[in-house]
Amino acid sequence: MSRLAEKLAQQQFVMTAEIAPPKGVDVTSALARAELLQTMDAINVTDNQGACMRMSPVALARLLIEQGYEPILQLTCRDRNRMALQSELLGAAALGIENLLLLTGDHPQFGDHKAARPVFDLDSVQLLKAVAQLQQGVDMAGKALNHPPRFFSGAAVAPAAEPQVLVLKKLAKKVACGAQFFQTQAVFKRSQLESFMASAGLFRTPVIMGVLLLKNLRMAEFLNRNIPGVQVPEDLLQRLEGAADPLAEGVKIAREMVVLAREFCQGVHLMTFGHEDLLPQILADPSV
Amino acid sequence: MIISTPKGREELEALLAGYRTLFLVGCGACATVCKVGGEDEVFATQEWLEAGGREVVGSMVLKEACHVMRAARELRRYRSQVDEAEVLLVLSCGGGVQSISSCTDTRVLAGVDSLFLGNIRRFGEFEEKCSLCGECILNETAGICPVTNCPKGVLNGPCGGMEDGHCEVDAERDCIWAKIYRRLEKQQRLAAFDRVVEAKDWSKKFKPGRHQLARNPGSGVEK
Known part of the structure; x- marks a missing residue:
């Protein structure tokens, strides 16, 4: 059982963050970033994030294990058909990777290889199901494996996306197909999280809430315009605009979101984009 | 056409x-x-x-x-x-x-x-509705094809890119799963949305396609 799975099973609050594999073969800076994330329970390793080609996340996840970190391997359906996904999963298991975050993946249109053929042979729900089946020792063709892999399967959800009823129905399917935990898109609004968790909480599947460090107003507006499922509300935009030190205000907002996560969720997923040094401040108790 | x-x-x-x-x-x-x-x-x-x-x-x-x-x-x-x-x-x-x-x-x-393969909206305006995938699922999706209308062909509901019911790939368009949901709701068939759709059998889309009519064409049913 992975440390992440164990901690969640013991109902301890968990913290995760993410790093992207390098574009190239030098992993020095990726490993240096991992070092700044030492206090995290697990580190997500993104899979050609934003449809931009980078090193295989399986390779970086293994290198993280060798350095004593616990990775969450992200795997998308965009670049691999069902055979490639299953064989990647078996390879990951053989390399000691246990935590997975199984995603449909961004469309190539958003990335740096726009001419690439989008695969999407499976969607995230079908991939979760395939992983569950592999763990029972059978592949998607019904063939027996000589030894089944053991995984802790996660899935993604965007609590702020509308219509929420569809988001919740998809979440229910993911749970039914073997999702053991969720990591969410960034949350910025208490009421949204509250209504989301009122339904999502019923599944008794741990939810690790996304907290994103807003560096300034421009970044917040960019997110609102370009990132589906992320909505920075008006009052936060005003706070960033009025702040003498927008980054400090962003840290304050993130800290408030961590408090929300502690109230409603089972963990927090921190997205700090190069400001990992601010993590202690974001995680500090705001009442002190 | x-x-x-x-x-x-x-x-x-x-x-x-x-x-x-x-x-x-x-x-x-x-x-x-x-x-x-x-x-x-x-x-x-x-x-x-x-x-x-x-x-x-x-x-x-x-x-x-x-x-x-x-x-x-x-x-x-x-x-x-x-x-x-x-x-x-x-x-x-x-x-x-x-x-x-x-x-x-x-x-x-x-x-x-x-x-x-396109439908005609009006003169000079064409829309893709069918991908000729070889295994029609329209009967389960309120007559709207997600294989074709979703840029990712997602079969189990909206992807993480849906925003206000719109598609992340083309914000001008409705998320097709939001549309399917609305129609199923009107038909009081929401259970069709909740079922897990299995991975598609792409062997039905074998290339190059070849098809020969049955010996008694016109009966309407493949023997």
């Missing part, structure tokens, strides 16, 4: 470099509706070619370029002109081009790019 769009004049110019005599072929079916290979376009192309100093030794508009045997037969009627041409330029879908290329050893050039 097969929706296609003309290749740019620059691209055609490069393709035709070194050729002086041409035979032009159009198609009276889809290519005529798409305004890429009907009488008008064949004539306009001829004028353009001749203005560029080339000689169009003959032209014809086939009834349906996709009909292999008929295309071959009609082309034979123009044999002397075809024999004079260094190259044949075909203004039809890729299927039509291949009907022609299969019945002559002369080089055959495609003058248009084929896009998709």
